[in-house]
Amino acid sequence: MLQLNIVEAVNLALKQEMKRDKEIVLLGEDIGEDGGVFRVTDNLSKLYGNERVIDTPLAESGIVGVSFGMALAGLKPIAEIQFEGFLMPALDQIINHVSRIRNRSKGRYTAPLVIRCPIGGGIKALEHHSDSPETYFVHTPGLKVVIPSNPYDAKGLMISAIRDPDPVIFFEPKKVYRAIKQEVPEKEYLIPIGKANVVKEGGDVTLITYGAAVKTAYEAVQHISNISVELIDLRTLKPIDTETIIKSVKKTGKVVIAHEAQKTLGVAAEIIARINEKAFYSLEAPIERVTGYDIIVPYPKHEDYYFINQQRIINAVDKVMKNSI
Amino acid sequence: MKKVLERFQVEYLQILNENGNCDKKLMPSLTKKQIKEMYEYMVLTRVFDDKALKLQRQGRLGTYAPTRGQEASQIGSVFAVQDDDMVFPAFRENGVYLARKMPMELLFQFWAGDERGMNIPKNVNMFPVAITVGAQPLHAVGYAIALKYKKMKAAAVTYFGDGATSEGDFHEAMNFAGVYKAPCVFICQNNQYAISVPVEEQTASRTLAQKAIAYGFDGIKVDGNDPFAVYKATYDALRKARSGKGPTLIECFTYRIGDHTTSDDAKKYRKEKEVKEWEKKDPILRLKKYMKKAGMFSERYENEVKKIAEGLVEKAVAKAESIQRLKPEEIFNYTYASLTEELKEQKEQIKLENFTIAEKKKSAGKNTSVVGELEEA
Numbered sequence: 001m002l003q004l005n006i007v008e009a010v011n012l013a014l015k016q017e018m019k020r021d022k023e024i025v026l027l028g029e030d031i032g033e034d035g036g037v038f039r040v041t042d043n044l045s046k047l048y049g050n051e052r053v054i055d056t057p058l059a060e061s062g063i064v065g066v067s068f069g070m071a072l073a074g075l076k077p078i079a080e081i082q083f084e085g086f087l088m089p090a091l092d093q094i095i096n097h098v099s100r101i102r103n104r105s106k107g108r109y110t111a112p113l114v115i116r117c118p119i120g121g122g123i124k125a126l127e128h129h130s131d132s133p134e135t136y137f138v139h140t141p142g143l144k145v146v147i148p149s150n151p152y153d154a155k156g157l158m159i160s161a162i163r164d165p166d167p168v169i170f171f172e173p174k175k176v177y178r179a180i181k182q183e184v185p186e187k188e189y190l191i192p193i194g195k196a197n198v199v200k201e202g203g204d205v206t207l208i209t210y211g212a213a214v215k216t217a218y219e220a221v222q223h224i225s226n227i228s229v230e231l232i233d234l235r236t237l238k239p240i241d242t243e244t245i246i247k248s249v250k251k252t253g254k255v256v257i258a259h260e261a262q263k264t265l266g267v268a269a270e271i272i273a274r275i276n277e278k279a280f281y282s283l284e285a286p287i288e289r290v291t292g293y294d295i296i297v298p299y300p301k302h303e304d305y306y307f308i309n310q311q312r313i314i315n316a317v318d319k320v321m322k323n324s325i
Numbered sequence: 326m327k328k329v330l331e332r333f334q335v336e337y338l339q340i341l342n343e344n345g346n347c348d349k350k351l352m353p354s355l356t357k358k359q360i361k362e363m364y365e366y367m368v369l370t371r372v373f374d375d376k377a378l379k380l381q382r383q384g385r386l387g388t389y390a391p392t393r394g395q396e397a398s399q400i401g402s403v404f405a406v407q408d409d410d411m412v413f414p415a416f417r418e419n420g421v422y423l424a425r426k427m428p429m430e431l432l433f434q435f436w437a438g439d440e441r442g443m444n445i446p447k448n449v450n451m452f453p454v455a456i457t458v459g460a461q462p463l464h465a466v467g468y469a470i471a472l473k474y475k476k477m478k479a480a481a482v483t484y485f486g487d488g489a490t491s492e493g494d495f496h497e498a499m500n501f502a503g504v505y506k507a508p509c510v511f512i513c514q515n516n517q518y519a520i521s522v523p524v525e526e527q528t529a530s531r532t533l534a535q536k537a538i539a540y541g542f543d544g545i546k547v548d549g550n551d552p553f554a555v556y557k558a559t560y561d562a563l564r565k566a567r568s569g570k571g572p573t574l575i576e577c578f579t580y581r582i583g584d585h586t587t588s589d590d591a592k593k594y595r596k597e598k599e600v601k602e603w604e605k606k607d608p609i610l611r612l613k614k615y616m617k618k619a620g621m622f623s624e625r626y627e628n629e630v631k632k633i634a635e636g637l638v639e640k641a642v643a644k645a646e647s648i649q650r651l652k653p654e655e656i657f658n659y660t661y662a663s664l665t666e667e668l669k670e671q672k673e674q675i676k677l678e679n680f681t682i683a684e685k686k687k688s689a690g691k692n693t694s695v696v697g698e699l700e701e702a
Contacts, residue, residue, distance in 0.1 A: 033594045034521035057491035057527050058458055058519045085457055089493065124438065125388050125588070126416070127456045264667070293671045295660045300387045300438030305653045305675065312678060 004184040006177050009151035010040050010116070012184065013158035014078065018048055021076060024162065027054045027063050028080030028116075037082055038118060038177055064090040064115060068098050071113040076162065081117040084171075085128025090115075091136070098167045099142030114161045114168050119147065120212050120260050121307050122175025124300040131297055132261035137169045138238045138270070144193055145238040147171040149214035151182040153235060156191030164193060173212035180215065196241035198248070202230035205317050206248040208271060209258040210234040213308060217258055220310035220317075227321060237267055245271060246278045253284035254320040258313055263291040285323040288316040333538045335531075338558055339548035343606055345614025353557040357621055363404055363552055364616060365630050367396040367609050370420035372634040373429065374583075376642065377419075377436060381587045385646070387438040390417045391583035394550075397608030398514045398577035399484075400424055401555030405563055406482050411472075412451040413465040413483040415458070417514070421484060425451050429641035434648060441648070458519075459485060459492030462511060466502045469509035469566075480508040480566040482559075488519025490533050496540075499574070503540035508566035510559060511537075511574040514549060516581035521594035537574035549577030550608040580606070653678075 004012065018024045026041060032055035035042030045053035056063050060081055067077035081087050087094075098111045121130035137145045146161055146168055148154040154172070161168040199218060204227045209217045214233045221229045230248050234240065249255055255275060257268035268289045275287065290312045298306050340351045355363075374393050380386040392399065399420035406412060406425075414421055422432055427449050435442025435454065443453040455461040465483035472479050489495050490513060502509050513533050517524045530536060537544030545562075547554040555577055562573035580603040584591045591600075616622035653675045657668050664672065 029519070030521045032521070035593070037520065037588070055522050055526060058488035058522070059491040059493060061493050062491070088457070123588075127454075129388075129456075263671070293657070293675065294668060295657055295671075298656050299435075299440045302439070302651050302656055305651075305656050315678070 001183040002186055003181045004151045004155075005179070005181050006148065006151050006154045006172060007038055007040050009155040009182075009184050010158055010172060011042060011044070012186075013155045013162075014041065014044060015047065016188065017159060017162050018044070018052065021162075023074065024076045024078060025052045025054060025070065026078050026080065027056050027067050029056060029058055029063070029082050031055060031080050036080060038172075038174065040116070040172070041080065060086050060088075060090040061093055064093040064098065067113050067115075068093060068101075068111050071111045072101070072109055076112065078114045078116060078162065081115060083129050084117055084119045084131050084133050087115075087117055087133065094137070094143070094167075094169075095140050099140050102142060102166070110165060111167050112165050114158075114170050116170045116172060118174040118177070119171040120173050120175055121297060121303055122173075122212060124303070127299065130300075130303060132259070132292065134171060134237055134261060135265055135267065138267060139265075142167065143238060144168045144236070145171070146193055146236050147173065147211040148235065149173065149176065149211055149233050150180050151184050153191055153197070153233075155184050156189050157193065157235065159188065160190045160193050163190070168193070171211065175212035176215050191235065194236050194239045194241055196244040197233045197235055198244065199231040199233050200229065202228035202252070204228040204252055205254045205256060205320055206230045206232065206245070206252045207256045207258065207313070207317065208232045208234065208245060210237060210267070211260070213258050213260055216308065216310055217313055220313040223310065223314060224317060227317065229317060234267075240267075240270065240274070242274050242278065245274065249275050249279045250282045253282050254324055255283070255287040256290060256313065256316045256320055257287065258290040258308055258316070260292050260308055262294050263289060264294050266291050284325050285320045288320050290316045333535065335535045335538075335544060335546060337546045337548075338554045339551050340553040340557060341548075341551045341611060341615055343611060345611055345618055347553065347615060351554075351557065353553060353560060355553070355556070357619075359404070360612075360616065361621060363400055363556075364609070364612050365634070366400045366420065366424045367552070367612065368630050369423055369634040369637065370396050370400065371609060372631065372638050373419055373423065373432070376638045377433070378583070378587070380433075380642065381436075386433070386436045388586050388588050389436050390586045391581075392417055392419045394580045394582035394603065394607070395514055395516060396420055397552040397612070398512075398549040398555055398579045401552035402482075402484075402512050402559040402575070402577070404552075405556050405559035407479070407563075409450060409477075409479040410563070411465070411468050411479065411481045413461040413468070413481065414452065414454060415461065415485050415489070416454045416456055417486070418454075418484050422451065425449050427451065429637060430644040433642055433645035437645065439648070441651075442645075459489035459495045461485065462489070462498035463494050463501070465511075466498045466505075466507050466509050466572075469502070469507035469572075470505050473505070473508055473569075478567050480510060480563050482510045482512060482563070484512045484514060486519065487513065487515040487517065487524045487527055487533060488522070489513070490536060491519075491527055499537065499540040499572075502572040503542050506569065506571035508569070509572045510562045510566055511572065512559065513574065513576045514579055515576050516579050518581055518585070518591075518595070520585045520589060521591075532576060534574055534576040537572075542572050542574070544574035544576065546576040546578055549579030550606050550611060552608060552612055579608075
């Protein structure tokens with residue numbers, strides 16, 4: 001079987017889906033000959049030509065707005081926004097139009113497009129290249145938000161995103177773009193949007209995370225010998241798989257949630273609210289959050305102060321055990 | 326009825342050609358001292374750039390955007406800018422910063438990933454590096470409108486690349502500038518590539534300069550490897566701005582000899598032959614040819630300028646690298662004018678997090694943790 005990293009797995013998903021469906025077109029900055037700055041679209045312009053793999057002018061609002069128009073006409077555009085910081089000029093198109101057209105037209109028009117974008121820190125780059133802005137999109141009705149943590153999931157989730165009838169923001173955690181190699185089947189498979197993955201079963205503490213932090217959390221768990229941790233990879237941030245979370249919390253009674261995004265109104269806050277609503281009486285300790293601080297992500301020299309790490313996750317697990325009734 | 330309402334023309338300006346010969350009729354009034362100073366700053370920019378690339382390869386700087394090839398566009402233009410004018414750069418304007426007397430160690434500090442490098446001294450009227458493409462022209466226009474409101478004689482100058490002319494923000498900036506006759510000069514360094522996308526695929530316009538016409542003001546295209554042409558165009562545009570006659574767009578036609586940044590590999594999308602052709606048009610070489618003919622240049626002078634530049638660069642690197650890392654709790658300090666209650670709490674928490682790690686390292690073996698400990702590389 002193929003051993004692929006996330007970059008290669010997404011590339012394979014795009015390649016196979018484009019072969020299957022001639023209405024899929026890719027749009028983005030430097031995605032043609034250059035293959036994208038992370039090489040996710042490598043060789044696709046050679047395979048499918050410039051009419052389907054479109055090197056656009058440098059204009060993110062334009063990329064999304066034009067993709068939206070193409071989707072309205074029945075094409076299946078997959079737009080790449082080069083870095084998460086560059087999503088911001090496209091927010092007007094995404095939040096005011098892409099997410100709303102189904103409701104605005106009462107189903108007459110829909111925008112089943114995919115917006116791919118790298119996310120998070122880990123490449124020691126300049127400002128706007130290490131951010132985690134998922135909350136803006138999770139907060140917006142009409143959008144689905146997907147974030148794989150490994151190559152296998154990346155392929156299966158991408159195919160689901162492409163075939164989804166609604167707009168999907170597909171975040172690719174750049175810290176683990178090439179950090180994990182995994183067996184990825186060549187044949188078609190789908191991973192459903194809205195379903196979390198229990199990475200490791202356990203009985204004492206539920207550890208919930210997503211994206212690049214899954215690797216960090218998984219490694220942290222390897223250092224914990226005397227406590228049984230259940231590790232959940234959300235895979236999808238909108239809609240969140242509440243059922244899997246609640247089932248686990250009812251078993252363990254103790255919860256740690258980890259993400260790289262800032263703390264205030266981060267995904268962890270929403271999960272805590274849902275646990276509060278649906279499993280409050282199962283809780284044996286206050287829920288711990290391991291998140292970024294409520295500050296601008298520092299430039300690379302000091303970024304380690306901001307990012308979550310294995311130690312912080314271990315400390316949080318430690319704390320919920322100590323605080324347990 | 327059908328009639329022509331508007332026709333337009335776009336001028337191209339070259340004063341110093343590739344052989345170092347100068348069109349005397351067009352030559353701006355520059356003293357020998359000024360010309361020498363221009364050369365010296367162009368060399369300093371080149372030496373800075375070479376050193377930065379070396380440091381990046383050694384892991385002593387982060388991602389770096391090289392300047393090589395664009396020295397005339399940067400130094401030629403900034404030489405016409407006065408101290409009280411405000412400059413809004415993009416991210417490749419190392420030469421502009423140096424000529425504005427930005428302490429060089431701050432630039433090295435910035436490119437090494439330390440945000441304190443953008444704590445620009447009060448006497449340098451320049452804004453921090455703008456990483457997202459095309460946002461800063463709007464800021465320059467706003468600044469310019471404020472200068473006009475305050476009846477100040479200064480102007481705002483903004484730098485951006487060919488790629489930026491595709492962003493909506495750029496067009497909004499141009500439109501505001503035209504409507505309000507803002508004392509603003511738009512300097513587009515057309516280095517012909519926005520990462521991998523050549524300018525011909527960026528726009529269907531024959532020139533970038535002509536985009537100004539649609540917004541009701543002049544655009545001019547200049548040979549961006551000719552420091553005299555760039556200087557003259559900027560000087561004229563600033564004089565026009567200060568006299569209340571509004572904005573100008575200057576397209577400096579140049580070439581990015583290096584990669585987009587150190588994370589890019591231009592060989593993937595650019596022919597080696599094309600780069601070689603443009604290396605022959607090196608702006609420093611061109612100015613050198615002129616100075617030789619004008620009797621302003623000797624081997625001794627050349628070596629001396631290089632040596633002084635290298636000395637300044639080495640000193641700046643040493644100074645930048647001697648600066649201690651921030652303490653963890655210091656990363657909170659510039660989020661607001663004063664810390665909010667929640668940030669105060671998080672600031673205390675970060676002290677504890679790091680204290681925990683340090684403490685555990687010190688007392689290895691005396692682990693009080695329930696779950697175990699971890700030393701991270």
